[in-house]
Amino acid sequence: MGGNRSTLPAAPAKPASPAREMLRHFLRHPAGMAGFLILLAVALASLAGPGLYGVDPADMAAAPFEPPGPEVPLGADYLGRDVLAGLLIGGRASLSVGLAAALISVLIGVAVGALAGWFGGWVDRVLMKVTEFFQVLPSLLFAMVLVTLFGASLGIITFAIGVVSWPGVARLTRAEYLRVRGLDYVRAAVAGGGRPHYLILRVVLPNALPPIIVAAALAIGVAILFEGGLSFLGLGDPNVISWGMMLGQNRTYLLDAWWAVTFPGAAIFFTVLAVSLLGEGLNDAINPRLRKRG
Amino acid sequence: MSGTTIPPLALSVEHLGVTLAGRDGPLPVLEDVSFGVPAGRTLALIGESGCGKSMAALALMGLLPEGLRCDTGAIRLLGEDLAVAPPARLRALRGSTLSMIFQEPMTALNPVFTVGEQIAETLRLHQGLDAAAARAGALEMLRKVEIPAAAQRLDAYPHQLSGGMRQRVMIAIALACRPRLLIADEPTTALDVTVQAQIFDLLKTLQRETGTAILLISHDLHAVADIADEVAVLYAGTCVETGPASRVLAAPEHPYTRALLACSPRLRLGAAAAGPAPDLLEVPGMVPPLGQRGPGCRFAPRCELAGADCNHPPPLRPAGAGRAAACWRVGDTTLEAVA
Numbered sequence: 001m002g003g004n005r006s007t008l009p010a011a012p013a014k015p016a017s018p019a020r021e022m023l024r025h026f027l028r029h030p031a032g033m034a035g036f037l038i039l040l041a042v043a044l045a046s047l048a049g050p051g052l053y054g055v056d057p058a059d060m061a062a063a064p065f066e067p068p069g070p071e072v073p074l075g076a077d078y079l080g081r082d083v084l085a086g087l088l089i090g091g092r093a094s095l096s097v098g099l100a101a102a103l104i105s106v107l108i109g110v111a112v113g114a115l116a117g118w119f120g121g122w123v124d125r126v127l128m129k130v131t132e133f134f135q136v137l138p139s140l141l142f143a144m145v146l147v148t149l150f151g152a153s154l155g156i157i158t159f160a161i162g163v164v165s166w167p168g169v170a171r172l173t174r175a176e177y178l179r180v181r182g183l184d185y186v187r188a189a190v191a192g193g194g195r196p197h198y199l200i201l202r203v204v205l206p207n208a209l210p211p212i213i214v215a216a217a218l219a220i221g222v223a224i225l226f227e228g229g230l231s232f233l234g235l236g237d238p239n240v241i242s243w244g245m246m247l248g249q250n251r252t253y254l255l256d257a258w259w260a261v262t263f264p265g266a267a268i269f270f271t272v273l274a275v276s277l278l279g280e281g282l283n284d285a286i287n288p289r290l291r292k293r294g
Numbered sequence: 295m296s297g298t299t300i301p302p303l304a305l306s307v308e309h310l311g312v313t314l315a316g317r318d319g320p321l322p323v324l325e326d327v328s329f330g331v332p333a334g335r336t337l338a339l340i341g342e343s344g345c346g347k348s349m350a351a352l353a354l355m356g357l358l359p360e361g362l363r364c365d366t367g368a369i370r371l372l373g374e375d376l377a378v379a380p381p382a383r384l385r386a387l388r389g390s391t392l393s394m395i396f397q398e399p400m401t402a403l404n405p406v407f408t409v410g411e412q413i414a415e416t417l418r419l420h421q422g423l424d425a426a427a428a429r430a431g432a433l434e435m436l437r438k439v440e441i442p443a444a445a446q447r448l449d450a451y452p453h454q455l456s457g458g459m460r461q462r463v464m465i466a467i468a469l470a471c472r473p474r475l476l477i478a479d480e481p482t483t484a485l486d487v488t489v490q491a492q493i494f495d496l497l498k499t500l501q502r503e504t505g506t507a508i509l510l511i512s513h514d515l516h517a518v519a520d521i522a523d524e525v526a527v528l529y530a531g532t533c534v535e536t537g538p539a540s541r542v543l544a545a546p547e548h549p550y551t552r553a554l555l556a557c558s559p560r561l562r563l564g565a566a567a568a569g570p571a572p573d574l575l576e577v578p579g580m581v582p583p584l585g586q587r588g589p590g591c592r593f594a595p596r597c598e599l600a601g602a603d604c605n606h607p608p609p610l611r612p613a614g615a616g617r618a619a620a621c622w623r624v625g626d627t628t629l630e631a632v633a
């Protein structure tokens with residue numbers, strides 16, 4: 001049952017699946033693990049933190065610009081709201097928008113890239129034109145237009161971020177499909193009578209997935225930054241506290257209350273850093289295996 | 295090996311023509327290629343590199359690369375013309391009635407699935423078996439291709455197997471649905487010599503068991519002499535000679551076949567033994583590239599016997615005893631010999 005450490009070349013005892021091998025590599029990657037642990041801490045803090053800390057982040061309980069002290073550990077903002085309470089609850093918006101928007105962009109990107117790369121020809125030309133269109137669109141402006149048109153709710157913001165950030169994933173997926181499509185085992189699967197949907201989803205996708213996973217991890221970071229940017233500009237959901245919103249509302253008081261700006265900024269910075277460390281760890285865990293398989 | 299009665303043809307290729315779309319119109323890749331594989335027997339397709347063997351195989355599978363198309367002739371598999379079959383029909387036949395193994399066992403298996411899953415997949419796809427039955431079938435196939443410790447290998451990933459074992463797995467996948475025709479395009483080229491012999495032996499054994507006809511493409515004329523019943527010789531996209539393997543290899547009719555056999559020094563049988571110098575390992579000259587084939591006999595520029603009449607392309611004509619050759623000289627000599 002348990003993983004057998006000794007790997008005798010001839011013994012067919014316990015074959016290690018490629019996915020398990022990757023996991024093993026990742027667990028040994030310091031930067032990747034650091035990123036993973038930071039993200040885990042952020043996630044736990046924003047899930048359990050507000051309940052444990054017990055302070056209403058919207059409550060103007062402290063004096064405005066109250067510096068960090070025993071009453072308010074990270075100080076209070078210009079309205080006297082507890083910065084730590086805001087930080088804890090704000091992680092929810094940032095992380096959930098980041099994850100959901102990255103998921104949307106990966107789903108659209110993989111679907112578009114897979115179809116373009118697999119079928120080629122006119123399908124590829126049409127889909128790549130659409131992709132180019134979205135790629136040259138100034139994405140922040142486009143997202144702002146979407147949010148202005150449809151209203152600044154968390155759902156719309158997530159959707160807007162997802163819709164503007166898929167072209168990179170689509171191009172990457174297309175390139176992978178073009179590469180994998182020509183490989184012998186895909187030709188063998190075609191010669192075995194596989195239908196297109198089977199070939200696209202079961203034969204090619206698992207082999208095209210590694211770089212897409214890395215891109216997905218990075219997309220989470222980009223989406224968190226994006227949400228921060230929108231909130232900073234006052235286009236966030238007004239009913240939901242997020243790190244970007246805290247930054248935006250307090251930015252004019254930077255000299256009076258550095259803590260009200262610095263801590264949300266640092267939260268965004270470390271979370272995005274953690275996501276890119278995670279991406280780097282995944283990348284390193286996945287790529288040596290691909291090279292070895294040749 | 296071949297009995298006195300020749301069984302009906304599993305595959306018959308008639309006047310097959312394949313062209314490559316070029317800037318100045320279609321370029322012929324295969325022209326007027328005809329051969330037949332009797333049920334349960336092996337036909338070897340031989341010829342120099344680039345003469346179109348793989349393209350012929352891919353045309354049969356309906357898997358020609360982009361830009362190439364099959365535009366004349368018929369490909370009859372058990373009487374059904376594949377050249378005009380709709381794509382859905384071809385897809386249903388591929389992997390079940392008609393299957394193929396490739397040259398490179400190292401790369402022809404999907405690295406992310408176990409070999410058991412890959413064999414089972416074929417059974418599920420074509421025979422609609424459920425997961426448990428497909429797994430049992432996969433195990434049975436692994437035993438049939440003589441993989442030691444088959445039950446454990448079922449859960450092995452391709453990178454954990456040697457080249458020879460991977461090719462055995464490929465054969466297991468190809469034969470899982472008991473195809474009527476197996477196309478093997480240089481199945482042993484990537485393997486070392488002892489393993490090559492084992493794979494050929496395995497193919498022979500399985501053929502006897504399943505009655506599958508085999509279309510074998512190989513440069514290894516010893517193996518061809520050993521396991522093929524019939525031979526078809528391709529040169530520059532045309533079929534220059536066909537016939538029973540033992541006779542064609544022992545007494546080639548076409549000058550190209552003679553030159554080709556002369557290149558295989560250890561295979562100096564019959565007439566080939568009296569051929570050119572033993573150190574000659576290559577037919578002199580080169581296969582004409584696509585688009586630079588002359589109007590007459592394709593082999594004429596390299597042929598010692600070429601004359602003025604070779605400016606007209608010779609058709610594949612019967613040359614006695616189930617044989618045929620496309621050479622103006624062959625008719626003469628056979629007639630003389632018979633007379």
Ligand SMILES: Nc1ncnc2c1ncn2[C@@H]1O[C@H](COP(=O)(O)OP(=O)(O)OP(=O)(O)O)[C@@H](O)[C@H]1O
Nearest residue numbers: 314323342343344345346347348349350359361584
């Ligand atoms: N994808 C392709 N597109 C266009 N032409 C091709 C393609 N593949 C092969 N050809 C051409 O088709 C001709 C026949 O090639 P083929 O691969 O069938 O040769 P072969 O007899 O299998 O050679 P080998 O013994 O080296 O495998 C060659 O002239 C080759 O250049």
Ligand SMILES: [Mg+2]
Nearest residue numbers: 347348349479
């Ligand atoms: Mg070939």
